[in-house]
Amino acid sequence: MFPGAIAPAAPIAFDEVADFIAASTFDKPTLVISRARVAAQYDALAAGLGRARIHYAVKANPAPEIIRMLVKRGSRFDAASRGEIELCLSQGAKGRDISFGNTVKRPADIAFAYDAGVTLFAADSEAEIDKIRDHAPEARVYLRVIVENSSADWPLSRKFGCARSALPGLLDYACGQGVKVAGLSFHVGSQTRRAEFWTPVLDQIAELWHAARAAGHDLTVLNLGGGFPASYENTVEGATPYAAAVMQAVAERFGDVPYIMAEPGRGLVAEAGHIAAEVMLVSRKSPDDLHRWVYLDIGMFSGLAETMGEAIRYVITTPRDGGEVGPCVLAGPSCDSADILYEQRPVMLPLALQCGDKVTIRTCGAYTSSYSSVGFNGFPPLDVIVL
Numbered sequence: 001m002f003p004g005a006i007a008p009a010a011p012i013a014f015d016e017v018a019d020f021i022a023a024s025t026f027d028k029p030t031l032v033i034s035r036a037r038v039a040a041q042y043d044a045l046a047a048g049l050g051r052a053r054i055h056y057a058v059k060a061n062p063a064p065e066i067i068r069m070l071v072k073r074g075s076r077f078d079a080a081s082r083g084e085i086e087l088c089l090s091q092g093a094k095g096r097d098i099s100f101g102n103t104v105k106r107p108a109d110i111a112f113a114y115d116a117g118v119t120l121f122a123a124d125s126e127a128e129i130d131k132i133r134d135h136a137p138e139a140r141v142y143l144r145v146i147v148e149n150s151s152a153d154w155p156l157s158r159k160f161g162c163a164r165s166a167l168p169g170l171l172d173y174a175c176g177q178g179v180k181v182a183g184l185s186f187h188v189g190s191q192t193r194r195a196e197f198w199t200p201v202l203d204q205i206a207e208l209w210h211a212a213r214a215a216g217h218d219l220t221v222l223n224l225g226g227g228f229p230a231s232y233e234n235t236v237e238g239a240t241p242y243a244a245a246v247m248q249a250v251a252e253r254f255g256d257v258p259y260i261m262a263e264p265g266r267g268l269v270a271e272a273g274h275i276a277a278e279v280m281l282v283s284r285k286s287p288d289d290l291h292r293w294v295y296l297d298i299g300m301f302s303g304l305a306e307t308m309g310e311a312i313r314y315v316i317t318t319p320r321d322g323g324e325v326g327p328c329v330l331a332g333p334s335c336d337s338a339d340i341l342y343e344q345r346p347v348m349l350p351l352a353l354q355c356g357d358k359v360t361i362r363t364c365g366a367y368t369s370s371y372s373s374v375g376f377n378g379f380p381p382l383d384v385i386v387l
């Protein structure tokens with residue numbers, strides 16, 4: 001807790017989202033998400049993170065009501081775009097509390113952010129440093145580094161970050177351009193299920209950190225990124241002990257860093273929301289087909305993009321649970337044949353399941369509404385109800 005923060009949210013003893021879904025009818029797929037649940041998770045993460053400051057990764061769920069609640073709780077924000085910065089500002093965040101974390105930014109958006117008071121920007125290349133030099137001259141930059149992170153369920157390596165071997169050159173380049181490099185950032189990979197998986201990654205970054213400081217770079221900002229997990233098929237460690245274990249590992253390797261920031265997205269909002277959806281068809285491809293095909297009214301393009309590669313395994317409950325179950329291929333409603341959610345590892349669902357049955361897809365507060373298309377094939381985008 002920091003000065004001015006409001007009292008911790010009471011522990012949530014019930015699943016208000018599941019209760020709401022059970023008591024309601026929906027005419028389209030709907031994400032229902034609980035602000036109280038996000039608030040409690042924010043407090044739990046903050047308790048474990050200690051003096052590290054949370055910059056909520058807005059991309060995980062940009063519902064304005066959630067942003068506003070987090071502003072009131074004292075959260076800071078990691079924004080990926082001008083749109084996300086505008087959203088945070090519109091909900092009461094100050095520019096100084098927003099970091100512009102995308103390493104690929106439009107020059108005009110850098111200028112916009114800088115004028116709005118944003119002072120912390122990410123970069124991973126000389127060309128991006130040039131843009132920041134030109135459009136945000138007094139800004140502070142953290143350089144993102146690629147880490148090896150094979151332990152995450154949703155790895156985020158390759159696309160963002162400079163190679164570790166390139167960091168010294170990039171630091172020197174920024175210095176030569178008069179750009180102030182304040183620190184380093186990385187992403188351990190989303191849905192890193194266990195805190196101990198962080199240690200090899202922290203070792204990689206600590207080595208670079210100490211070498212950069214020894215070379216005369218005054219690094220003061222360590223950005224831990226996201227990676228904090230949610231309970232899908234498997235229950236993960238509680239947010240407080242998990243975050244505390246990460247911070248312990250950070251302290252052992254980095255010592256006293258003036259500003260440590262963490263950017264939880266999934267770990268903050270995923271468990272606070274479930275999706276109410278409906279079965280559109282149950283069929284078999286032939287009479288002796290062992291697997292049924294179950295088609296839902298929501299799919300890969302209307303909110304469940306993270307089923308790509310079957311990486312994120314959502315738990316699905318139905319009113320027919322308790323009866324006999326059998327394997328099914330689960331698919332979305334669109335005419336795109338890529339719109340299959342789970343096939344390699346089929347889902348066990350009640351044999352009695354039929355068209356019109358309501359299903360609840362659990363732990364969907366992160367990366368669902370923000371991934372939903374505007375209306376691929378004319379299916380409506382994911383509706384959102386914030387409790």
Ligand SMILES: Cc1ncc(COP(=O)(O)O)c(C=O)c1O
Pocket residue numbers: 057060078101102156187189190191225226227228263264265266267
């Ligand atoms: C820069 C950055 N920070 C934080 C996050 C949030 O990660 P997570 O949802 O694993 O917490 C992401 C996710 O893509 C990211 O790109």
